[in-house]
Amino acid sequence: MKRSLLLLLLTLLVAVIASLHLGVHVYxxxxxxxxxxxxxDSxxxxxxxxxxxxRTLNAVLTGAALSLSGLFMQAVTRNPLAEPGLLGVNAGAAxxxxxxxxxxxxxxxxxxxVLAIAGALAAAALVFGLSGALGPETGPTGILLVGVTVAAMLAALTQLILLLDETALETLLFWLSGGFADRPLPLLWIGxxxxxxxxxxxxxLAPSIDALRLDDHSASGIGVNVVRTRLVALTLxxxxxxxxVAMSGPVTFIGLIAPHIARRLTAKRPGFAALAVLTMLTGAIIAVFADILARLIVAPGEAPIGAVLAFVGVPFLIHLLRAKRLREVGV
Known part of the structure; x- marks a missing residue:
């Protein structure tokens, strides 16, 4: 654990330093x-x-926030595919x-x-409410399917608003593409x-979330309020x-990837509190390096951060789905 923590801290330091040096102009x-x-003032x-x-500070905060959000969701739903973007939370905020x-x-x-927080909370309530109404027979991927559906619906409604309101389109088009550059500094205080x-x-919540590694009945038997723990964790x-989203616009896949990478950095299975620290550092590192790549791969232009993350996130998601399928069939 200590070795992994030190490695992540050093990697993040290297990433931040590299972010200050690299770009269209290399200093x-x-x-x-x-x-x-x-x-x-040169x-x-x-x-x-x-x-x-x-933009480096923005990437660090956004990466840490999204990765911890993904960890919360994966832990309390026991679904390794849970992630804010895939569950419609980002789309709700946007x-x-x-x-x-x-x-x-x-x-x-x-x-x-305020609007981003309200939209995210409403989308989360809608997704988990619908998946709960479908019942446990939908399987562990049911919540993912509901989330993708809700996210697609909200994204379509957002596009409709932008088509009907040219002022909103001009103001939000760059923000909705996701990215860490040219964002108002006061938004960092919100994030x-x-x-x-x-x-x-x-x-x-760490002790209660650790207890949720058991089934709900066993967790309740040792004094954990399962419903309240899930509700608070999903709200956070x-x-x-x-x-x-308020800082950087909708940025996907960090919340999916970072918790899995953090789990693989330790031989032992860490508790939720320790895993949260490793996950936040991992997410910050991914975000900063993705931002550096976005500046360099199409220089002197800049690639959308979502496209850069998708190059890693989509294959990673396919790998998780395939591994889960193999476990289900006993291979």
């Missing part, structure tokens, strides 16, 4: 150091301090922001955050606040996803 260590040491100082540093902009015009930063609340919640997952 040497001396240039980056002088930017922060002297506080100058072109490279402006690029590093006002463009690359904020739909709420687009609808609010179309109805009320210009939105403040606080309003964007950072959601992350702090969720980390505190993870520490508080939705708040995390909403904060991430």
């Amino acid at each position: 040497g260590p001396a240039t980056v150091w002088s930017t922060f040491a002297s506080g100058g 072109m490279h100082d402006i690029i590093i301090r006002t463009l690359r540093l904020p 739909f709420a922001v687009a609808g609010g902009l179309a109805l009320f015009g210009a939105l403040s930063i606080t309003s964007i955050g 950072g606040g959601a992350l702090l609340i969720a980390v505190a919640g993870a520490a508080f 997952a939705a708040v995390l996803s909403a904060g991430a």
